Amino acid sequence: MWKKKTVQSSIWERNLETKRDIRKQMLCARDRLTDREWETYSDRITEQVVSHPLFVQAKEIWCYVSMGKEVCTEQILVSAWRAGKRTAVPKVTGKREMKFYYIESLNDLETGAFGILEPKEEKKGADCCLEKSDLLMLVPGVSFDPAGRRIGYGGGFYDTYLQKMEGCHTFGLAFEVQMADQIPAEAHDIRMEYVMTEKRCWKC
Secondary structure, three states: OOOOOOHHHHHHHHHHHHHHHHHHHHHHHHHOOOHHHHHHHHHHHHHHHHHOHHHHHOOEEEEOOOOOOOOOOHHHHHHHHHOOOEEEEEEEEEOOEEEEEEEOOHHHEEEOHHHOEEEOOOOOEOOOOOOHHHEEEEEEOOEEOOOOOEEOOOOOHHHHHHHOOOOOEEEEEOOHHHEOOOOOOOOOOOOOOEEEOOOOEEEO
C-alpha cells in the first residue's frame, strides 16, 4: 500500500521541480551568449574577483576549472599564481564526492570525469584543516539569487563539499542572464557570501 504523501515531501517535490525548470531555463540563456559576449563578460567578472579585498587578502584560492560557457576562470588562476597564492582545483573522486588538489600551472591539469579538466593524479591534496578565513572558494552555478542561494548541475558535489568547509569565503560566479528572483532553499543548502556577474557584485 502506498504511503500518503506528507506536506514536507510534497514541498520537496515542488522545490525539486522548480529547480529543474530554473536549471533548464538558465542553461539555455547562458548557451545563447555569443563567444564575444562570453569572453567580454568573463573578463569583467575576472576584474571584479581579483580586485576584491577578500581575493587580495586570501592565502589560498580554491577555484573550479571552467568548461563550456561557464564564467572563464583561467585568468583568475593566473592572477592568483602571480600574487604568490596557493591554488587548488576540484577532482571528482566518487558519487557526489570531490576533493581539491593543489596545482602550480595549467599544465598540471588533464581531462577527467565528465570531460572536465582535473588535477593530475600525482598532485597533492589541498588542506581542509587550514584556517578557513584564509581561504577563498570560487563556486560555479547554473543560477544564483539575491540571497546567495545556488542551483548547480544537479550532481550535489558542491552542496556536499561546502557543508564541511563552513567558515571559508565564497564567491558565486555567473552571468547576469543566469540570475533568478528566488531559488527554493533546503536545510542543507549553503548560501554564497558574495555573488558576482559582469554587471554587479553583492554581499548576500
